[in-house]
Amino acid sequence: MQDADSFDYVIIGAGSAGCVLANRLTESGRYRVLLLEAGREDLNPWIHIPLGYGKLFTNPKVNWLYTSEQEAATGNRRIAQPRGKVLGGTSSINGLVYVRGQREDYDHWRELGNAGWGYDDVLPYFRKSEDQQHGADEYHGVGGPLTVCDPSEPHPLCEAYIAAAEQCGYPRNPDPNGARQDGFGYVQMTLRNGWRSSTATAFLRPARRRKNLSVITRAHATRVVFSGNSAAGVEYLHRGQQRSVNARCEVILAGGAFNSPQLLQLSGLGPAAKLRDFGIGVIADMPDVGANLQDHFSGRLVYQSTEAFTLNDVVNNFGRGVVEALRYLFLRKGFLTMGSLYAQGFLRTDPTLPRPDIKAGLVLFSADKAGADLHRFSGFSLIVILLQPESRGTVLIQSADPLHAPAIRPNYLATPKDREVLLAGLKAVRRIMDAPAMRRYIAREHEPGTSCANDADLLDYLRRRGGISFHPVGTCRMGNDAAAVVDERLRVHGVQGLRVVDASIMPTLVSGNTNAPTIMIAEKGADMILQDAAGR
Numbered sequence: 001m002q003d004a005d006s007f008d009y010v011i012i013g014a015g016s017a018g019c020v021l022a023n024r025l026t027e028s029g030r031y032r033v034l035l036l037e038a039g040r041e042d043l044n045p046w047i048h049i050p051l052g053y054g055k056l057f058t059n060p061k062v063n064w065l066y067t068s069e070q071e072a073a074t075g076n077r078r079i080a081q082p083r084g085k086v087l088g089g090t091s092s093i094n095g096l097v098y099v100r101g102q103r104e105d106y107d108h109w110r111e112l113g114n115a116g117w118g119y120d121d122v123l124p125y126f127r128k129s130e131d132q133q134h135g136a137d138e139y140h141g142v143g144g145p146l147t148v149c150d151p152s153e154p155h156p157l158c159e160a161y162i163a164a165a166e167q168c169g170y171p172r173n174p175d176p177n178g179a180r181q182d183g184f185g186y187v188q189m190t191l192r193n194g195w196r197s198s199t200a201t202a203f204l205r206p207a208r209r210r211k212n213l214s215v216i217t218r219a220h221a222t223r224v225v226f227s228g229n230s231a232a233g234v235e236y237l238h239r240g241q242q243r244s245v246n247a248r249c250e251v252i253l254a255g256g257a258f259n260s261p262q263l264l265q266l267s268g269l270g271p272a273a274k275l276r277d278f279g280i281g282v283i284a285d286m287p288d289v290g291a292n293l294q295d296h297f298s299g300r301l302v303y304q305s306t307e308a309f310t311l312n313d314v315v316n317n318f319g320r321g322v323v324e325a326l327r328y329l330f331l332r333k334g335f336l337t338m339g340s341l342y343a344q345g346f347l348r349t350d351p352t353l354p355r356p357d358i359k360a361g362l363v364l365f366s367a368d369k370a371g372a373d374l375h376r377f378s379g380f381s382l383i384v385i386l387l388q389p390e391s392r393g394t395v396l397i398q399s400a401d402p403l404h405a406p407a408i409r410p411n412y413l414a415t416p417k418d419r420e421v422l423l424a425g426l427k428a429v430r431r432i433m434d435a436p437a438m439r440r441y442i443a444r445e446h447e448p449g450t451s452c453a454n455d456a457d458l459l460d461y462l463r464r465r466g467g468i469s470f471h472p473v474g475t476c477r478m479g480n481d482a483a484a485v486v487d488e489r490l491r492v493h494g495v496q497g498l499r500v501v502d503a504s505i506m507p508t509l510v511s512g513n514t515n516a517p518t519i520m521i522a523e524k525g526a527d528m529i530l531q532d533a534a535g536r
Ligand SMILES: Cc1cc2nc3c(=O)[nH]c(=O)nc-3n(C[C@H](O)[C@H](O)[C@H](O)COP(=O)(O)OP(=O)(O)OC[C@H]3O[C@@H](n4cnc5c(N)ncnc54)[C@H](O)[C@@H]3O)c2cc1C
Pocket: 012, 013, 014, 015, 016, 017, 018, 036, 037, 038, 039, 081, 082, 083, 084, 085, 086, 087, 088, 089, 090, 091, 093, 094, 095, 096, 097, 098, 099, 219, 220, 221, 222, 254, 255, 256, 257, 259, 260, 263, 339, 340, 469, 470, 471, 472, 502, 503, 504, 513, 514, 515, 516, 518
């Protein structure tokens, strides 16, 4: 292999984590870095217009379009598992909502044996990445690459929602990423001047001017190559051609919660018997590679509104659509600047709980399912999300062919507690919908409908129609026990020169969204990689 094919660091995947790593590892100019991305350049305009995320949900040019295996607990449905396949990865197709999770989530990571991952340890990395519209304070940073801001304007339905929650005894909280998460308010989004702030635009674009960074798109990594038990390089397919590259210091996997465990398994790190079944030579028998999959399962309440002020009304009326497009073009305001949620609340289904266990997000439109056409009537939806699921699933290869999707078995709703908490959350949100401030805007409950009233019916509804927040994590779990996949410096146990730095390393799912935490993980991961390089 020629020197031109050697880099200090080879990063696999230009997603939420990979773009941050590419930026931070090339900042000093000291290291040559190669970023391999299976997807293309982020040229599709719908990536950059926030509301465009709905158009990316089923687009194979920017999305891996995974689906989960059929499972009885969710009505034998194949649930869509979209993942970004483009520069910026899933941060280029996500719903833009910026929520970090709770202090307790990170303190729990530390209690599990991960030194340096408590809330006070990770807060500086959230602040470092951030350019917060409201300015800097104890919890927020300014001047970082990632712009975080409020919706472009208030909306009467959100005002009613927050007021109705207050009428039910829940506090108003303008900043769930601040001192406390409890309460209701508008969401903040990763948005800059009305455009999406993906990690490709925020972190990668400025770094691409550097001579020590090479980026290859449409480069699908097929295997990490080992010399003994040291990662020495990567094989990849580039536009149909098999190619390889050397990594002088490290190979860093940032392929996300489905693809990172898949690539480890294809490279010989995983459950040995499973790998042998597919004729893959075993480098390390690691049963937990691909185990511990967690996601935020949710229930949805859909309402017909008494007022024609939802996105449904705009999409179904040509004249209003034109006005909305012009407002976006000239003022950077309105529905086109909107992500998935507009307002949200964090609540405790039992007031004696130490922290919120449910998130209730308000969506200013309604459809039969994510990515489908909007209803013809004025509609809005409430997404009721189980914040701390107990259920655990798996991601396992089903072939030695790297282009064959892994089998995703999420095992949603597997524990009684998961079902009970989500059920209690649905009922709590229905009570908020029935409070005076909200009631005036509700013509009827479209789904599941008021006839779905008792626990058995609601549970059945969750099984048949429940969805997810698209927050898979945990499949390359960080820990210092024998079964963990990476240690607290994100180095893969038992081998040299290989790290995983993405959402898959979370030992437990955070009680928020997962883009901001993944960016934090990459900020901290980059620091650790550079510290280790300096000590070499
Ligand atoms: C529809 C949707 C809405 C969401 N909404 C929100 C939200 O509002 N707020 C929020 O915080 N989170 C949201 N999320 C989740 C969040 O965006 C993800 O958790 C986060 O982006 C994961 O980051 P990652 O770096 O782990 O993986 P990704 O961002 O998925 O990056 C992985 C990258 O690696 C590439 N890759 C994978 N395998 C290979 C390979 N073998 N070779 C080369 N390249 C490879 C992929 O193409 C991709 O670019 C949403 C997700 C989805 C799907």
